Amino acid sequence: MANRLKPLPHAAWQAQQARIVLAAARRFDWRRMSPAEQVEHLFSVHGPLPVVDAHFGENSVLSEFYRHCAHDKTWQQRDQCAALLRGLAAKRSTLLWRAELAPALAAVAAFWRHRCRELADWQPRSRNPFRQLESLVRHLFDKYGDVPAWILNSWTSGRLHDGGVNIADLTVCLGRGAALRTFRGLPVKLTRKVEHHLRQAPAGYTFLQALRYAQLAARELPAEWLGPVLDSRLGRRLEPDDEFWLRVVEFFAASPMVDPYQLGPVCDWIHRKRSVGIGDEPPQPGFSLKGRSMPSLLAQTAQWHRQLAKQEHRKPDAEPALSATWEPMAVQNFAGGSKCKVRITQLLSYWELIDEGRALRHCVASYLDACRRGRSGIFSLTFDGSRALTLEVQANRTVVQARGLLNRRLNEEELSWVQRWAADNRLVIPKHLFG
Structure with a gap:
C-alpha cells in the first residue's frame, strides 16, 4: 500500500x-x-x-x-x-x-x-x-x-x-x-574606410568573410588575395592581435613571384612559433616580421612540415597527448566510387592526425585542441585506401580547408567527391575553396 x-x-x-x-x-x-x-x-x-x-x-x-x-x-x-x-x-x-x-x-x-x-x-x-x-x-x-x-x-x-x-x-x-x-557589438574597431567597403561586401558572405573583404579593400590589396586569406586561419577566426596578421598579408602581397596560397601554411607556422614554440624552443609571443625575408619564411615553414612528417613513431599510449580522442562531429562519413573506392572518414584521435600529417606532409596534427574542443572536425579523403586530401569542417558546418600533399589545393576530381559528401551532410563550401 x-x-x-x-x-x-x-x-x-x-x-x-x-x-x-x-x-x-x-x-x-x-x-x-x-x-x-x-x-x-x-x-x-x-x-x-x-x-x-x-x-x-x-x-x-x-x-x-x-x-x-x-x-x-x-x-x-x-x-x-x-x-x-x-x-x-x-x-x-x-x-x-x-x-x-x-x-x-x-x-x-x-x-x-x-x-x-x-x-x-x-x-x-x-x-x-x-x-x-x-x-x-x-x-x-x-x-x-x-x-x-x-x-x-x-x-x-x-x-x-x-x-x-x-x-x-x-x-x-x-x-x-x-x-x-x-555598433557596440562588433569584435573589432572599424575605420571609416573599412566600414565603407564592409557595406559593399557580397550578399552571401558571413560577417568574418565580409570583414576580410573590407580590410583588404581598405588596404588596396588585389582582389585575388581574398581567396588565400579566407583559406588561411584569418578566414576561420578573429585573433586578438588581428592587425599583426593583416600585416602578414601585406608582407606576402608585397613579395613578387610568391604563391598566394602559401599564406595559410606560413600563418600556421607563425602561430605555432608565437603560441607554442617550434621544437625545443620556447614560444615567442613578440615574433615580428621585421628583418625577415619571404624566402626565409617559406624555408622555415617547409622545414617545420618536414619535422612533422618525420615525427618519431611511438605507441599511442607512450604519452597522454598521443592517446587523446574526442567526440565525433555530427557529420556522416562518405563512401562512393565503383572503379576506384572513395572514402571520406572523420579522424577521431591525435594519433590519426599525426598519421594524416605524416602521409601528406602538412601540419594537421596542430589541430588537436580545435578537435578536442569541438571547434573543428578533421576528415580524410582516400582513393583505394591512399590518402589524398585532408578536410577541415568547422562547428558551423562549413568546409574551411581542403589540403593535399605538401598543402596543395584540391583538384577537380576531388572537388566533385567533396561536393557530393557536403550535399549529403548539408555542409557549406565557400567559393574560395574552389580556387
Missing part, C-alpha cells in the same frame, strides 16, 4: 504525461486547422518539452516553433511572438511553417518594439519563404533601405550569431541610420 502512495519521480511523471498526450495526439491532426487556428493552438499549449513534443507529434514543425517562440518565454515575449505569427497567418505567408526559420521569426518578435513600420503594411511579393523573410526584415527594421545584403542573408541562412555579432541587433542599429562602426 505504501508503494502505491509514493509519489512518482519527476522524470517518470513527465514520461507518463507524454504517453497520455501522445495517445490523444493520434486522434488529433493540427494540419486540418486554418493558419490562424494553428497559431492559437500553438500558444494554448503549456508544459515540459517532452509533453509538448508528444502533443504535436515527433519532429513536428509546431514543436520547433514552440521551442523558439514559447518555451521558457515570459508572457510578454509569448504575446509578441503570437502577434507576429497571427499577422503572418492573416497574410497566408509561407514563413509558416518552416522549421529552419523559427529562430529568425523569434528574433523578429524579440525586436518587435524597434520596428519602423507595421506588419499590416507588409505585402509578400514572392512565395519563396526565404525571400519573404528578407522582405519582412527590411520592411520592419530597415528605415532607409541601406542595410547591407550580407546581413539580410545571415537571417535566411540561420547565422543570427555570426562571428560573435548579434545580427538582429546589428540590423536594428543600421536600420535606424546609425554608422556601422558605432
Whole structure:
C-alpha cells in the first residue's frame, strides 16, 4: 500500500504525461486547422518539452516553433511572438511553417518594439519563404533601405550569431541610420574606410568573410588575395592581435613571384612559433616580421612540415597527448566510387592526425585542441585506401580547408567527391575553396 502512495519521480511523471498526450495526439491532426487556428493552438499549449513534443507529434514543425517562440518565454515575449505569427497567418505567408526559420521569426518578435513600420503594411511579393523573410526584415527594421545584403542573408541562412555579432541587433542599429562602426557589438574597431567597403561586401558572405573583404579593400590589396586569406586561419577566426596578421598579408602581397596560397601554411607556422614554440624552443609571443625575408619564411615553414612528417613513431599510449580522442562531429562519413573506392572518414584521435600529417606532409596534427574542443572536425579523403586530401569542417558546418600533399589545393576530381559528401551532410563550401 505504501508503494502505491509514493509519489512518482519527476522524470517518470513527465514520461507518463507524454504517453497520455501522445495517445490523444493520434486522434488529433493540427494540419486540418486554418493558419490562424494553428497559431492559437500553438500558444494554448503549456508544459515540459517532452509533453509538448508528444502533443504535436515527433519532429513536428509546431514543436520547433514552440521551442523558439514559447518555451521558457515570459508572457510578454509569448504575446509578441503570437502577434507576429497571427499577422503572418492573416497574410497566408509561407514563413509558416518552416522549421529552419523559427529562430529568425523569434528574433523578429524579440525586436518587435524597434520596428519602423507595421506588419499590416507588409505585402509578400514572392512565395519563396526565404525571400519573404528578407522582405519582412527590411520592411520592419530597415528605415532607409541601406542595410547591407550580407546581413539580410545571415537571417535566411540561420547565422543570427555570426562571428560573435548579434545580427538582429546589428540590423536594428543600421536600420535606424546609425554608422556601422558605432555598433557596440562588433569584435573589432572599424575605420571609416573599412566600414565603407564592409557595406559593399557580397550578399552571401558571413560577417568574418565580409570583414576580410573590407580590410583588404581598405588596404588596396588585389582582389585575388581574398581567396588565400579566407583559406588561411584569418578566414576561420578573429585573433586578438588581428592587425599583426593583416600585416602578414601585406608582407606576402608585397613579395613578387610568391604563391598566394602559401599564406595559410606560413600563418600556421607563425602561430605555432608565437603560441607554442617550434621544437625545443620556447614560444615567442613578440615574433615580428621585421628583418625577415619571404624566402626565409617559406624555408622555415617547409622545414617545420618536414619535422612533422618525420615525427618519431611511438605507441599511442607512450604519452597522454598521443592517446587523446574526442567526440565525433555530427557529420556522416562518405563512401562512393565503383572503379576506384572513395572514402571520406572523420579522424577521431591525435594519433590519426599525426598519421594524416605524416602521409601528406602538412601540419594537421596542430589541430588537436580545435578537435578536442569541438571547434573543428578533421576528415580524410582516400582513393583505394591512399590518402589524398585532408578536410577541415568547422562547428558551423562549413568546409574551411581542403589540403593535399605538401598543402596543395584540391583538384577537380576531388572537388566533385567533396561536393557530393557536403550535399549529403548539408555542409557549406565557400567559393574560395574552389580556387
